[in-house]
Amino acid sequence: MPVTVKTFQAVGEAASALSSDRGARYxxxxxxxxRDLNEGDVSIVTVIRATDRALQGIDAAGARIRIGAGVTFARVLAERDLGFLHPAARSIGGPAVRNMGTVGGNLFAPAPFGDFTVALLALDGMVSLQGGFGLRDMPLEEFLQSRDRQAGALAVGVSCIRPASTDAFRYRKIARIKPKGGSVITLAAHLPQSGGRVTGARIALGSMAPTAVRAKAAERALEGRPLDAAAISAAAAAAGEGTAPADNSLASAWYRREVVGVHLRRLLSGQES
Ligand SMILES: Cc1cc2nc3c(=O)[nH]c(=O)nc-3n(C[C@H](O)[C@H](O)[C@H](O)COP(=O)(O)OP(=O)(O)OC[C@H]3O[C@@H](n4cnc5c(N)ncnc54)[C@H](O)[C@@H]3O)c2cc1C
Structure with missing residues (x-):
């Protein structure tokens, strides 16, 4: 079956084309x-591309950094000001995948993929979406909860906060094959502290549900407490609450539920895995 490729300069035009064609994929x-096309996915009739520079920008100057959806992980890794995101970018595939794979594509990648999005979710990520409704910003958490209904919307970029210190943001991907393997579990934690107590912790988990999710019970267990052994134990015990992992070739749902607390404990304690 023939596939038509349409290239647009402006994101608005690409978004219109995307939203008006059910067989279109950005x-x-x-x-x-x-990969889907090569495997013969006949649901893809049209491929839409946009060359708009808005998709390629990186603004790392402020407290809230912005990254265009078309920015590759190789570019993230080349940007010194995005150092706090380098462990997440580096954990994705091998060099060939990092040279091509984009921040925008990662938002839509099904589990066990979507590692970079886990980091963004812990860092209060927002997504800029262009669709028939115009351009709007949506919290990443809300976007992920309604991702299936976002077909036809074009992600223009993402933003997230810059952690106050190196130690305030932690990321870890558990994989069986290193460095390229899919995720058994991916964890990210933003742990701001005030007066020696955790305030406004955000913990995000990948491969523990169809999309990245927040571990809200674990966040509550840390709130207002020093990041000590007791608080970390309480958070680890609550890590799996509200998650819905799946069985796949990398791990069973049972295994993921069993070990998520172990890995969260190690992440929060600053231990090597
Ligand atoms: C060998 C291999 C290893 C991999 N390893 C990892 C890994 O370790 N971790 C990981 O997270 N991922 C991994 N991936 C998956 C993938 O490479 C990444 O998730 C990557 O970020 C996807 O981005 P992309 O630009 O290539 O997406 P594409 O393939 O171009 O698109 C993926 C989906 O997102 C949609 N999309 C893309 N950009 C936009 C946009 N701007 N707006 C709206 N929709 C959009 C597409 O329509 C499509 O549905 C791997 C893939 C391969 C082949």
Whole structure:
């Protein structure tokens, strides 16, 4: 079946084309879309691309940093000001995937993928979406909860907060094959502290549900407490609450539920895995 490729300069035009064609798929770096096409996915009739520079920008100057949806992980890694996101970018695939794969594509990647999005979720991520409704910003958490209904919307970029210190943000991906393997569990934690107590912790988990999710019970267990052994134990015990992991070739749902607390404890304690 022939596939039509349409390239637009402006994101608005690309978004209109995307939202008006049920068989259209946006092409970011293509690491997943091209695989689907090569495997004979006949639901893809049109491939939409946009060359708009708005998709390529990085603004790392302020407390809230912005990254265009078309920015690749290789570019994230080349940006010194985005150092706090380097562990997440580095954990994705091998060099070829990082050279092509984009921040925008990662928002839509199904589990066990979507590692970078886990980091953004812990850092209070927002997504800028262009659709028939115009351009709007949506909290990443809300976007992920309604991702299936976002088909036809074009992600223009993401933003997230810059952690106050290196120690305030922690990221870890548990994989069986290193460095390229899919995620058994991915964890990210933003742990701001005031007066020696955790205030406004955000913990995000990947591969523990169809999309990245927040571990809200674990966050509550840390709130207002020093990051000591007792608080960490309480958070670890609550880590799996509200999650819905799946069985796949990397791990069973049972295994993921069993070990998520162990890995959260290690992350919060600053231990090597
Ligand atoms: C060998 C291999 C290893 C991988 N390893 C990892 C890994 O370790 N961790 C990980 O997270 N991922 C991994 N991936 C998956 C993938 O490479 C990444 O998730 C990547 O970020 C996807 O981005 P992309 O630009 O290539 O997406 P594409 O393939 O271009 O698109 C993926 C989906 O997102 C949609 N999309 C893309 N950009 C936009 C946009 N701006 N607006 C709206 N929709 C959009 C597409 O329509 C499509 O549905 C791997 C893939 C391969 C092939």
């Amino acid at each position: 092409l970011g770096g293509g690491t997943l879309v091209m």
